[in-house]
Amino acid sequence: MTAGFRILAIVVIVFGPKLQALAISFPEIVTQTKPAIVEIITFDRNGSLLKTGTGFFITANGAVVTNSHVIQGAATIAARSNSGAMYPFQGIVTQSTNTDLAILKFLATEAPYLKLGQPIHSVEGQKVLVIGNPEGLQGTVSDGIISAFRLNRSYIQITAPISPGSSGSPVLDENGEVIGVASQQLMEGQNLNFAIAVEQIKAALSILQRQSAAPKGVTSQKVIPSPGPASPNGSGFKTEESGSGPTSQVLEALDHELNSVLRQLLEHLDASAQEALKAEQVRWLREREGFRNSPTTFANYTYDRTKELQRALDQYEP
Secondary structure: OOHHHHHHHHHHHHHHHHHHHHOOOHHHHHHHHHHHEEEEEEEOOOOOEEEEEEEEEOOOOOEEEEOHHHHOOOOEEEEEEOOOOEEEEEEEEEEEOOOOEEEEEEOOOOOOOOOEOOHHHOOOOOEEEEEEOHHHOOOEEEEEEEEEEEOOOOEEEEOOOOOOOOOOOEEEOOOOOEEEEEEEEOOOOOOOEEEEEOHHHHHHHHHHHHHOOOOOOOOOOOOOOOOOOOOOOOOOOOOOOOOOOOOHHHHHHHHHHHHHHHHHHHHOOOHHHHHHHHHHHHHHHHHHHOOOOOHHHHHHHHHHHHHHHHHHHHOOOO
């Protein structure tokens, strides 16, 4: 046995168990990262639901990354966590249609956030996780591998599924760090999905820090600090969560969308089914009134009811 081999054997025997203990399993990654991932809900000027997508906190004070196309044309924006916390929108920090990235500011303190990784070390064939809200199904976890790097590694091709609503989802490596932002898929093929490399987020943050830029509509002298230090366990995640609740504008928009979907659904039903649905809606409204003093619960109750009615409506409309 050579001296080099003996040294390697000693390192493996002595430090192997410790190194193994430091590894993070995919279930652990999901548990640690999910609190930092939100559903982005947008409304048009008429208060109608425009689209939904995904975003994730990158700072404890409410900076959220998503795709630019998720908020395109939005008059009102809200963010809802998997636990139901609602975060009021404060402004757009930066938005680029060229990179399809946007950094938004929501009112939050001690929000859980994700750590931006170093995808320069990523390789083809490496496993990745995507957590998002495809088709409004909050907190959906999918996995895959890195298929290839495109355009000088500015885009990452992955096999993890992406659907409408997944846009803005974090693509996580095996350490639970963000290496990309889910952006688009090629419908003509299978598992041809793409993410924007995290370097483009870092480039935007670097420019903002140099310019000390304040977000539109937000009076704050320091809007985007560098992502915070890692937590004691070294994961870079925070588990606290705080939201200040939805604004009256968001509540009005949610009510408007609920009534709009209800009206459309009633048009497809016969007289007896209409009466049954109206009676059910009256009972639901009475239940909701019990949450009037809790705007967040009130908003979640309304939004979930809207999605329930929308799924029923989808059965009638192509």
